[in-house]
Amino acid sequence: xxxxxxxxxxxxxxxxxxxxxxxxxxxxxxxxxxxxxxxxxxxxxxxxxxxxxxxxxxxxxxxxxxxxxxxxxxxxxxxxxxxxxxxxxxxxxxxxxxxxxxxxxxxxxxxxxxxxxxxxxxxxxxxxxxxxxxxxxxxxxxxxxxxxxxxxxxxxxxxxxxxxxxxxx
Amino acid sequence: xxxxxxxxxxxxxxxxxxxxxxxxxxxxxxxxxxxxxxxxxxxxxxxxxxxxxxxxxxxxxxxxxxxxxxxxxxxxxxxxxxxxxxxxxxxxxxxxxxxxxxxxxxxxxxxxxxxxxxxxxxxxxxxxxxxxxxxxxxxxxxxxxxxxxxxxxxxxxxxxxxxxxxxxxxxxxxxxxxxxxxxxxxxxxxxxxxxxxxxxxxxxxxxxxxxxxxxxxxxxxxxxxxxxxxxxxxxxxxxxxxxxxxxxxxxxxxxxxxxxxxxxxxxxxxxxxxxxxxxxxxxxxxxxxxxxxxxxxxxxxxxxxxxxxxxxxxxxxxxxxxxxxxxxxxxxxxxxx
Numbered sequence: 001x002x003x004x005x006x007x008x009x010x011x012x013x014x015x016x017x018x019x020x021x022x023x024x025x026x027x028x029x030x031x032x033x034x035x036x037x038x039x040x041x042x043x044x045x046x047x048x049x050x051x052x053x054x055x056x057x058x059x060x061x062x063x064x065x066x067x068x069x070x071x072x073x074x075x076x077x078x079x080x081x082x083x084x085x086x087x088x089x090x091x092x093x094x095x096x097x098x099x100x101x102x103x104x105x106x107x108x109x110x111x112x113x114x115x116x117x118x119x120x121x122x123x124x125x126x127x128x129x130x131x132x133x134x135x136x137x138x139x140x141x142x143x144x145x146x147x148x149x150x151x152x153x154x155x156x157x158x159x160x161x162x163x164x165x166x167x168x169x
Numbered sequence: 170x171x172x173x174x175x176x177x178x179x180x181x182x183x184x185x186x187x188x189x190x191x192x193x194x195x196x197x198x199x200x201x202x203x204x205x206x207x208x209x210x211x212x213x214x215x216x217x218x219x220x221x222x223x224x225x226x227x228x229x230x231x232x233x234x235x236x237x238x239x240x241x242x243x244x245x246x247x248x249x250x251x252x253x254x255x256x257x258x259x260x261x262x263x264x265x266x267x268x269x270x271x272x273x274x275x276x277x278x279x280x281x282x283x284x285x286x287x288x289x290x291x292x293x294x295x296x297x298x299x300x301x302x303x304x305x306x307x308x309x310x311x312x313x314x315x316x317x318x319x320x321x322x323x324x325x326x327x328x329x330x331x332x333x334x335x336x337x338x339x340x341x342x343x344x345x346x347x348x349x350x351x352x353x354x355x356x357x358x359x360x361x362x363x364x365x366x367x368x369x370x371x372x373x374x375x376x377x378x379x380x381x382x383x384x385x386x387x388x389x390x391x392x393x394x395x396x397x398x399x400x401x402x403x404x405x406x407x408x409x410x411x412x413x414x415x416x417x418x419x420x421x422x423x424x425x426x427x428x429x430x431x432x433x434x435x436x437x438x439x440x441x442x443x444x445x446x447x448x449x450x451x452x453x454x455x456x457x458x459x460x461x462x463x464x465x466x467x468x469x470x471x472x473x474x475x476x477x478x479x480x481x482x483x484x485x486x487x488x489x490x491x492x493x494x495x496x497x498x499x500x501x502x503x504x505x506x
Contacts (some may be wrong), residue, residue, distance in 0.1 A: 015434060018383060020436065022402060025389070068391065138409075139403065140441060161397070
């Protein structure tokens with residue numbers, strides 16, 4: 001008698017939203033590589049996500065970083081549907097692509113709050129974002145506008161700029 | 170004349186006693202039939218120390234008896250059985266028993282294959298399973314048929330081996346996953362070397378690379394350094410790119426295979442190739458949207474389901490009114506939390 005081998009097949013990982021995961025991981029590393037003014041280094045560390053298109057990034061951030069810390073500051077993840085909902089105390093604000101037209105206004109309004117504006121739309125560095133996600137080849141990368149960051153009184157570490165796809169001084 | 174008659178009578182008696190089981194071989198046979206293998210073993214080993222050792226049937230019986238002994242070292246007994254059959258064939262100068270003996274050898278050799286299968290499927294002892302499978306092939310070619318074609322067996326065995334490695338990779342700690350996936354891919358390569366269009370081997374290879382790519386993104390410690398993150402996105406890209414040729418071949422072989430489409434879609438999504446990603450996503454969404462809408466009716470608080478509906482109405486089958494409707498539903502649900 002011969003034992004038979006059924007032709008077992010491998011199981012597919014369910015389709016995972018790898019793009020949102022990568023963005024969430026990057027946003028966390030930005031938090032560790034940007035220096036905020038002394039008066040923003042206490043209390044909660046707020047990472048805000050603005051726009052429905054950022055909901056998956058928000059969910060990733062929430063599942064990975066809620067109750068974790070940046071230095072001594074506890075990370076709090078918030079999602080804002082409307083501009084009026086945006087927490088002005090946000091240390092980082094990720095602006096989903098469908099809200100990219102509002103970056104010009106947001107850049108001005110969030111400047112005094114030292115918010116690191118992170119976008120995901122082409123040309124966003126020109127309209128006021130400090131960091132912008134871009135695709136280079138097949139990979140998710142980011143570009144940095146140091147001038148915009150300076151306007152927000154933020155110091156971006158050399159490590160962050162060294163690994164950026166593009167840096168605007 | 171009387172003397173000759175006595176001699177002939179003696180010969181007839183002798184032959185008669187041999188035929189009716191009074192020889193060592195005959196006794197061994199009786200014990201064997203009574204399932205007393207221990208006594209059968211003693212008798213047959215005695216037989217080969219006598220003149221009976223020149224009889225091919227004695228050696229055939231020895232092989233059968235040793236093959237049946239379950240006590241002690243069964244592999245050693247199996248080896249003795251095979252040696253006995255081979256010797257029986259050697260001394261069967263006229264080739265009277267050749268076919269029968271070869272059948273015995275074949276039936277004995279298949280036990281190595283069965284061991285390989287059992288070790289693979291039940292015991293999950295993959296290294297030992299491979300040893301047995303190789304042993305089966307080696308002995309088959311040396312004892313039975315030097316030109317035997319193992320292609321079909323290889324395809325079956327290595328496909329199953331590849332899938333078992335892959336399945337195990339899903340349950341081991343993260344650090345051990347890729348090692349098993351590489352082993353899975355290597356097993357599939359053996360199949361593809363025989364038949365490059367084997368669906369299962371292509372699919373399992375593609376999935377192994379796809380899962381590898383996903384894990385480079387999903388699995389790292391959340392407090393990952395930026396250097397490691399950059400490296401991982403590069404590794405993920407390489408893995409997704411490696412997965413695609415295998416999955417494309419699957420698509421050629423089985424154009425409607427849903428898991429292939431999902432994996433290809435995942436690869437292109439991970440590679441930020443929107444044009445190709447949206448092609449697959451749209452095809453799947455056309456099939457899945459009615460299911461999502463139906464699920465919404467029965468599970469109105471399933472947020473992931475609603476997110477899918479919004480995504481579809483926003484990107485692949487645009488309908489701004491519907492998208493806004495479900496967006497509002499989702500936000501309302503979240504507000505309640």
